Amino acid sequence: MPNPTAAMLVIGDEILSGRTRDANMHHLAGELTRAGITLAEVRIVSDEPQAIIGAVQALSAAHDTLFTSGGIGPTHDDITADCIAAAFGTHIDVREDARALLAAHYAKTGSDLNAARLRMARIPDGATLIDNPVSVAPGFTLRNVHVMAGVPAVFQAMVATVLATLTGGDPLVSKTLRIERGEGDIAGPLGELAATYPDLSIGSYPFQKDGKFGANIVIRGTDGAMVDTALAALETRFPG
Amino acid sequence: MPNPTAAMLVIGDEILSGRTRDANMHHLAGELTRAGITLAEVRIVSDEPQAIIGAVQALSAAHDTLFTSGGIGPTHDDITADCIAAAFGTHIDVREDARALLAAHYAKTGSDLNAARLRMARIPDGATLIDNPVSVAPGFTLRNVHVMAGVPAVFQAMVATVLATLTGGDPLVSKTLRIERGEGDIAGPLGELAATYPDLSIGSYPFQKDGKFGANIVIRGTDGAMVDTALAALETRFPG
Numbered sequence: 001m002p003n004p005t006a007a008m009l010v011i012g013d014e015i016l017s018g019r020t021r022d023a024n025m026h027h028l029a030g031e032l033t034r035a036g037i038t039l040a041e042v043r044i045v046s047d048e049p050q051a052i053i054g055a056v057q058a059l060s061a062a063h064d065t066l067f068t069s070g071g072i073g074p075t076h077d078d079i080t081a082d083c084i085a086a087a088f089g090t091h092i093d094v095r096e097d098a099r100a101l102l103a104a105h106y107a108k109t110g111s112d113l114n115a116a117r118l119r120m121a122r123i124p125d126g127a128t129l130i131d132n133p134v135s136v137a138p139g140f141t142l143r144n145v146h147v148m149a150g151v152p153a154v155f156q157a158m159v160a161t162v163l164a165t166l167t168g169g170d171p172l173v174s175k176t177l178r179i180e181r182g183e184g185d186i187a188g189p190l191g192e193l194a195a196t197y198p199d200l201s202i203g204s205y206p207f208q209k210d211g212k213f214g215a216n217i218v219i220r221g222t223d224g225a226m227v228d229t230a231l232a233a234l235e236t237r238f239p240g
Numbered sequence: 241m242p243n244p245t246a247a248m249l250v251i252g253d254e255i256l257s258g259r260t261r262d263a264n265m266h267h268l269a270g271e272l273t274r275a276g277i278t279l280a281e282v283r284i285v286s287d288e289p290q291a292i293i294g295a296v297q298a299l300s301a302a303h304d305t306l307f308t309s310g311g312i313g314p315t316h317d318d319i320t321a322d323c324i325a326a327a328f329g330t331h332i333d334v335r336e337d338a339r340a341l342l343a344a345h346y347a348k349t350g351s352d353l354n355a356a357r358l359r360m361a362r363i364p365d366g367a368t369l370i371d372n373p374v375s376v377a378p379g380f381t382l383r384n385v386h387v388m389a390g391v392p393a394v395f396q397a398m399v400a401t402v403l404a405t406l407t408g409g410d411p412l413v414s415k416t417l418r419i420e421r422g423e424g425d426i427a428g429p430l431g432e433l434a435a436t437y438p439d440l441s442i443g444s445y446p447f448q449k450d451g452k453f454g455a456n457i458v459i460r461g462t463d464g465a466m467v468d469t470a471l472a473a474l475e476t477r478f479p480g
Contacts, residue, residue: 013441013443014443014445014458015265015269015282016269016278016279016280016281016282017269017273017279017412017414017460018266018267018268018269018270018271018272018273018279019414019445019458020445021266022265022266025255025262025284026258026261026262027258028258029255029256029257029258030258031258032258033257033258038256039256039257039258040256040285040286040291041256041283041284041285041286041291042255042256042282042283042284043281043282043283043284044265044281044282044283045280045281046280046281047443051280051281073423073427073444073446074423074424074427075423075426075427075430075431075444075455076427076430076431076434076435076442077434077442077443077444111422111424111425112424112425114424114425114427114428115428116423116424116425116426116427116428116431117424117427119427135448151446151448172257174257174259182351183313183314183315183356184314184351184352184354184356184357185351185352185354185356186315186356187313187314187315187316187354187356187357187359188354188355188356190315190316191315191316191356194316194317195316201253202316202317203253203254203287203317204313204315204317205254205259205260206313206391208375208391215315218254218259220253220257
């Protein structure tokens with residue numbers, strides 16, 4: 001059985017304007033690979049309702065799981081929760097369980113649970129809260145969509161919580177062979193290898209550094225023995 | 241008139257598996273912002289024909305310009321050029337102008353222009369070549385799609401070439417105010433400011449570092465005087 005697939009939706013003008021470099025995608029990609037879940041697609045959209053709603057509907061329908069990052073804070077540009085609700089036609093309002101979490105936190109820190117902060121308790125009906133051990137304001141899971149914060153420390157904590165609840169497939173085994181030859185010399189034999197092992201993913205990533213050039217050939221698959229056999233065949237063809 | 245919009249399509253399993261951290265998106269985002277072109281959406285897809293073709297069709301139709309990155313080398317997983325041709329129903333084969341570029345290069349370096357390397361001369365009918373000053377194999381422009389290499393040095397050179405040919409709108413002016421208050425205290429006044437200036441994009445990016453916390457408020461717009469006025473209003477409300 002093929003591994004389950006996931007998509008990620010990054011919400012935020014600050015990535016698209018080049019102001020901020022996204023860190024969450026790389027983190028999630030690595031965690032999913034370790035969990036045996038294939039990250040099949042990532043989209044980055046701006047803080048526009050139609051862009052977010054459209055992407056949520058498309059990606060949640062096309063994949064087993066969708067992870068979102070960003071747009072769940074207290075400011076006017078934090079519209080993710082409302083867009084998720086709209087994408088599924090679900091009612092959304094301040095929910096008592098989320099409000100209680102925030103009220104307890106702000107009582108302790110002496111801050112006011114004002115209207116802006118209350119926005120962070122807007123949770124769609126039927127959603128399950130995702131714990132935020134860093135700054136309390138929760139994420140949530142609605143259907144197959146996991147809605148998480150954009151702040152990397154919070155995002156990473158939420159990913160850990162969610163991944164513990166998901167069933168992955170077999171973890172992906174990945175082996176790399178560095179070949180110091182032009183990619184054009186490697187390509188022919190590599191194509192034959194890929195044709196021989198259709199169940200493996202074989203990628204070629206060229207490098208050029210310190211006057212040396214070549215390609216790192218990465219062989220990935222869930223069958224570790226098959227990965228080793230293909231790697232050995234490649235090593236025979238291009239002895240180190 | 242609103243600025244023209246662009247999308248980016250990153251093609252490559254190595255990003256989705258977490259093996260490689262994409263660098264091209266951040267570069268393009270900054271260059272487009274400087275050029276007065278709004279990067280509206282980014283998608284990252286795997287080396288699968290249907291995923292690439294579908295994304296090319298959707299993004300090139302929805303935006304003024306589409307930039308792609310990756311998948312134009314000589315190996316079996318380099319299928320971008322054929323997918324672009326398929327997306328538009330255009331014929332593709334080894335083209336004489338591209339073949340001549342490669343032949344001259346490999347004659348000089350003493351390498352063989354073999355079948356694999358010839359793949360890099362596969363260019364759709366009607367496309368214009370994009371110069372590759374680093375490693376010769378060209379990118380190309382077909383309709384509103386600019387097809388570029390994934391290797392960052394080559395990608396950046398190609399972006400510079402392409403941007404010189406595009407007409408941007410007014411460059412975006414961006415000013416930042418650092419406010420050392422909880423986002424929940426800033427959110428109310430910030431929402432009012434955003435409502436007062438609908439032509440500006442006002443974003444709030446929280447930070448927590450070295451025991452201090454607060455948010456960087458970024459005000460962006462093409463009218464520099466309006467950006468300054470809004471910034472001054474915010475400074476008055478939250479004096480440093």
